[in-house]
Amino acid sequence: ETGVTQTPRHLVMGMTNKKSLKCEQHLGHNAMYWYKQSAKKPLELMFVYSLEERVENNSVPSRFSPECPNSSHLFLHLHTLQPEDSALYLCASSQAWGADYGYTFGSGTRLTVV
């Protein structure tokens, strides 16, 4: 148990499906992140939320839509994905945006787009 829980752990979806990834943290952190981890590539930052406001969006295609209803929950809504979107999607949280704190990561959702 890392303190950051992601569901589902595995997801297979067709290109026309709509699905959502969920992330939950009960660490009292006020910043949350979505990262994409593809084979042989660095972790890529997708979105940053601080106090439920999106503070960064790293040129992510609109088929990925984040939502942060409160400081403990973060969602990534998926729609009309492509096979190249298959990857491990990691959620992370930290104590404060802009401060020198490390991240606590979830175990990720392994996404396969068919």
Add this chain to the structure above:
Amino acid sequence: GQNIDQPTEMTATEGAIVQINCTYQTSGFNGLFWYQQHAGEAPTFLSYNVLDGLEEKGRFSSFLSRSKGYSYLLLKELQMKDSASYLCAVRPYNTDKLIFGTGTRLQVFP
């Protein structure tokens, strides 16, 4: 921009010492992080260097030289459970991004 380089794979023997290097080109950063990631699991925090020098934490130590654009993670008395990927990351000034390298996959053999 930032460019962070790490060796892709390394192998070592149980009980040995291994050094995993991380070189970077960046205009400036607050600190440098090392994370460990076992296959199928979350990356977990190992160390954080702000100042130049060596930070020791049990069997693991991390070194930073800002003037040389270089860091390394030193693992002593290797154990089989140390087989994992090791990720180097920097936090650029005035951002909350962590910019990661591709990671180094370490395999420890008996």
